[in-house]
Amino acid sequence: MTANELFDKATTALSSAQLLLQAGDFDGTCNRAYYAMFDAARAALLIADGNESALAIKTHSGLIAAFSLRLVKTGRVTLALGKSFNKVEDLRLVADYKGDPVEIEQAQWAVNEAKVFVDALRLLSVV
Template structure:
């Protein structure tokens, strides 16, 4: 494992990269794999947004999923630049990803398609120019 410091740019690159296999897996009919990759695209984008926003969080904020989702909601959705609708996308993706990865059931194809599309929206909702800026979707 690398000792390099995670930055918002590195995390956004990971988020963008994760969107590609999410779409490819969906097209191949692997709804569980597509859901997993789509969620992690959103997870990394949320981490990047928190770091870039200057929110008072540790760089290892992604250590727990609930910690990241809570911080994203508290710092960027409740009183910040991210709309509640976009904030809900992360929560929904997390719920569906738990089904895909841990429940033993397969995700419904319509749910997987929705999560992949939402991940693409979520990841492209932001642009970085040294500072965090949210684009309304």
């Protein structure tokens, strides 16, 4: 899979998150917002590493750790983006596994953060 294909997946997931938010499915919103960020992070790592090692990462925690180490700690991506990635993942875990209700404000925040994240990493990839 190429970085462009991953960014396309991220864009599709973001669109899905927005539709789910409008439909009132806040758990689904958080899930899709997180996966938009996940795929954008994979694309950014693929570009940053110049090889396919990002595609070999098998776990969510592994991807988040690699993103932090290779992009946030090196200053290529802001700390704020790294933190939002972690927080949206936390919301996804609540939505998908813990059964606690996700509030509309949290879902709206997740979609907004995902949009900022995907847009910022897309810009990073063309620099």
